[in-house]
Amino acid sequence: MLYGPAGAGKSSFINSVDSVLRGKITRRAAADALFGSFTTKYREYKIPKVPGTHYPFVFNDIMGLEREAARGVCLEDIKLAMKGHVNNGYKFNPISAISEDNQHYNRDPSLNDRVHVLVCVIPGSTAGLQNDDNPSQLLTEDFEKS
Template sequence: MSELTLFDNKLCVIMLLVYMFSYCPFVAMGGEKSKPASETLIEEWRKIHWSQKEEDLQFVKDYQPLNEEVKQLRVLLHGSTGAGKSSFINSVDSVLRGRITVRVPTDTNSSKTFTMKRRTYKINKGGPGTFYPFVFTDLMGIEGSEKQGICVEDIKLDMKGHIQDGYKFNPCSEISEDDPNYNKSPTLEDKVHVLVCVIDASTATALSNESKKKMREVRLAARDLGIPELAVLTKIDEACPEVSSDVKNVCKSKYIKEMLDKVSVDLGLQPNCIFPVKNYITEMETNDEVDTLILSAMKRIIDFGEDFVNELQT
């Protein structure tokens, strides 16, 4: 073989390798093919009105219950440990006050539940003693093990208005009627008007069958009480890199759509009752895109709660 032919063969091999590394990145990644954008970003599966943030904010600020028996809608949050229940309350507070707030204690180590006692949170509307006409009740998280996390019966009793703030949850047993925090005669305002299940989008596929069973049991109890339900899909930025780089990609994300559909199947909720949101965790200031997603969920929470209490009006 001549030197020229040998040179030509080597040149061909080099050019082939350059082509493979340039156009087939999976070769350089040990056989792990990177996903092209077309596989992660798809056509919008839900329309988000990004330019209507101020209009949505004004809707929430102007809301007042029509039922005179109810001065404030009661929103009960439940979900697995570390899903972002407390952070969602902080995020709503941040949106409505126009600055980052951290009134509800949270924990970055989500292996065990951080919320141990039942507590209701109001959101200040401006002047001292002035609050929005809705409150959020925060509970201990649901865990897969039988005697860990909140007892499902406690969630059912809370929906009926039987548990008062300050009660320390016991994973092994429900609240006793003799407990000082047991409310024997709840009013309409004590009862839950909207049930919100909070799901972590980054770990939705890892939910144990036992956790899903407990969430489903809570949902069926709400159905029997006529309480409207919806779900909030949190940590969308952690679940999808495309959303992390631009929150506006949320309704183009194939992965977020798959997680939303999975939650719909697991819990039996309609997809239009599941709202993807990003909680304020690392930000030092609020921004319009994150606000828009949170306000979208809040509008539906208010609509559902208002319909519920009006149907009960005497």
């Protein structure tokens, strides 16, 4: 799963890998972050290998982190997605996490539903400017506590 600030390039990274592996330019993961996070739904991307098969990994794209509380992905949604409780198509709500009665909530996730690698994507132009107020840093600290 890719996470990071809104506009960092999470969806663009997925498109780049998809394009390289398929040998043609693709744009399956919509990307445009002029006004905050463009991705609003939890999306799983399997990259086709040959007809009927896929590469043995899945990219999970999520809404970006933002400093303002009422914008960006809710940190609890990231944790629930990592545990496999969020299904493809869930529309993120920056104010509250997915509830168990939501149609996209997976009550009994299998090992394949869980996220096995969490990748932080940050914009290269701000790589030297990371600090303790950074939303990505706050998520890392939150995971270390739990």
